[in-house]
Amino acid sequence: MPIFVDGKNFKGMSINFVPNNIPEKTIERLSEYRRTLLNELAKGVTHLYSHNLANIHGITAVQVRRDLMLIGFSSDTKRGYDARVLVDFIGNILDSEQVMNIAVIGMGHIGHAVTQHFTGKRSKLKITMAFDVDPDKVGRKSAGVPVYHIDDFVTKVRENNVKITLLSLPTSVAPSMLRPIVEAGIKGVLNFTSTPLNFPEGIYVEDYDIITLLEKVAYFVKECEAVRK
Amino acid sequence: MPIFVDGKNFKGMSINFVPNNIPEKTIERLSEYRRTLLNELAKGVTHLYSHNLANIHGITAVQVRRDLMLIGFSSDTKRGYDARVLVDFIGNILDSEQVMNIAVIGMGHIGHAVTQHFTGKRSKLKITMAFDVDPDKVGRKSAGVPVYHIDDFVTKVRENNVKITLLSLPTSVAPSMLRPIVEAGIKGVLNFTSTPLNFPEGIYVEDYDIITLLEKVAYFVKECEAVRK
DNA sequence: TAGATTGTTAATCGATTAACAATC
DNA sequence: TAGATTGTTAATCGATTAACAATC
Numbered sequence: 436m437p438i439f440v441d442g443k444n445f446k447g448m449s450i451n452f453v454p455n456n457i458p459e460k461t462i463e464r465l466s467e468y469r470r471t472l473l474n475e476l477a478k479g480v481t482h483l484y485s486h487n488l489a490n491i492h493g494i495t496a497v498q499v500r501r502d503l504m505l506i507g508f509s510s511d512t513k514r515g516y517d518a519r520v521l522v523d524f525i526g527n528i529l530d531s532e533q534v535m536n537i538a539v540i541g542m543g544h545i546g547h548a549v550t551q552h553f554t555g556k557r558s559k560l561k562i563t564m565a566f567d568v569d570p571d572k573v574g575r576k577s578a579g580v581p582v583y584h585i586d587d588f589v590t591k592v593r594e595n596n597v598k599i600t601l602l603s604l605p606t607s608v609a610p611s612m613l614r615p616i617v618e619a620g621i622k623g624v625l626n627f628t629s630t631p632l633n634f635p636e637g638i639y640v641e642d643y644d645i646i647t648l649l650e651k652v653a654y655f656v657k658e659c660e661a662v663r664k
Numbered sequence: 665m666p667i668f669v670d671g672k673n674f675k676g677m678s679i680n681f682v683p684n685n686i687p688e689k690t691i692e693r694l695s696e697y698r699r700t701l702l703n704e705l706a707k708g709v710t711h712l713y714s715h716n717l718a719n720i721h722g723i724t725a726v727q728v729r730r731d732l733m734l735i736g737f738s739s740d741t742k743r744g745y746d747a748r749v750l751v752d753f754i755g756n757i758l759d760s761e762q763v764m765n766i767a768v769i770g771m772g773h774i775g776h777a778v779t780q781h782f783t784g785k786r787s788k789l790k791i792t793m794a795f796d797v798d799p800d801k802v803g804r805k806s807a808g809v810p811v812y813h814i815d816d817f818v819t820k821v822r823e824n825n826v827k828i829t830l831l832s833l834p835t836s837v838a839p840s841m842l843r844p845i846v847e848a849g850i851k852g853v854l855n856f857t858s859t860p861l862n863f864p865e866g867i868y869v870e871d872y873d874i875i876t877l878l879e880k881v882a883y884f885v886k887e888c889e890a891v892r893k
Numbered sequence: 894t895a896g897a898t899t900g901t902t903a904a905t906c907g908a909t910t911a912a913c914a915a916t917c
Numbered sequence: 918t919a920g921a922t923t924g925t926t927a928a929t930c931g932a933t934t935a936a937c938a939a940t941c
Binding site for chain 1: 688691692695696699700719720721722757758759760764766772773774776777778780781788789827828830851852853854858860862866868870872873874875876877878879880881882883884885886888889
């Protein structure tokens with residue numbers, strides 16, 4: 436039932452159709468709800484009301500209920516949502532059937548941190564390889580993942596059905612990866628570098644810019660102080 | 665001229681007033697424009713049209729012009745914006761007069777990466793100290809910044825007029841920092857952990873959740889594939 | 894001048910919240 | 918039952934885009 440919407444252009448997103456009717460923000464929150472639900476389950480909590488989920492995330496209960504409505508989930512009891520059932524339901528929305536392979540480009544501190552975070556998780560997302568130019572890293576494993584030379588990017592990615600890449604290399608060399616990423620058939624990019632990269636349509640890009648976010652925090656701190664005075 | 669707007673509640677933001685009329689998204693883009701302009705200046709480019717800036721960032725020229733309108737910038741020539749002048753103008757909006765001190769909580773890979781990125785930059789934002797529990801790190805410098813024990817957080821932050829903190833410690837221990845952060849008088853938090861933290865009003869929080877963003881990228885990749893079939 | 898560019902208002906689109914009927 | 922909770926529509930709020938007059 437996906438609706439084909441041509442010519443849309445989200446911020447940081449080069450893509451010519453929006454797959455179906457679940458809003459971007461709802462997708463983000465679903466991921467967050469799921470993690471919370473798994474935490475609660477681990478604590479022994481089996482049911483949560485919409486206002487429980489809302490309080491934990493600092494949002495309103497209406498928003499929680501509306502998000503669940505949008506994905507077609509309903510609890511049919513008034514005793515709160517069954518955490519286990521909801522986790523699975525969200526999984527049906529978010530997860531793909533097969534494991535999604537991810538390649539990390541640039542095994543510096545950030546690349547390493549994220550890889551470490553992901554290895555050994557029960558997720559449908561799996562970081563399966565990394566690329567770097569450092570001879571000390573290439574040919575070894577880092578954070579549990581084999582590191583190849585960046586020159587082998589296109590072949591390795593194609594051979595192993597990798598669809599997503601995590602750009603964590605120095606900003607200055609990021610643009611040089613644009614062409615290999617397209618050539619290798621990558622479909623999703625999480626861009627940690629501080630450079631806007633204009634990928635062609637059909638590649639989903641999420642920018643993740645630490646500098647900008649810090650400047651934003653600083654701005655609001657400054658302005659709030661100004662108001663107080 | 666800031667307008668006091670009571671009772672607003674942004675996602676991931678506990679705050680009871682919005683300082684003035686510049687939208688959040690515009691603030692983000694201003695930070696990005698500035699970085700681009702500095703890059704272009706370094707390359708010898710002195711003037712840029714709105715569509716130049718737009719192309720670089722993958723947005724429309726109208727949006728660029730509207731953002732500049734909102735901050736009251738105008739070029740009064742039709743030869744494009746003077747990069748140098750615009751950089752300074754954006755600086756007047758975004759930057760505070762004094763340096764904003766930042767403390768990093770958790771000097772693991774992410775904390776180290778960000779700190780390294782920031783040290784030695786000509787910015788109004790300065791990472792001045794870090795906190796950890798690891799005896800190998802405490803008492804030494806890491807990425808050019810002194811590392812103190814987390815127990816000294818409140819005193820050190822107060823002594824040194826630190827207003828912003830960067831939460832890069834393991835998710836499981838993040839909630840334990842909530843109280844010290846409030847007590848120390850921190851006003852802005854950039855939260856790298858995957859836990860929603862409910863800070864009291866008056867503290868601006870920006871969540872920066874890698875897992876959620878990766879899941880989002882994976883979702884859109886999956887959905888786009890589904891549409892293609 | 895004609896064409897390109899700018900600044901700004903109005904219209905549209907998307908996301909959140911208010912209101913409320915239905916249900917346990 | 919009365920109170921709490923849910924699901925959903927309508928209203929509001931915020932952000933982007935379309936349209937256009939003014940200017941070089």
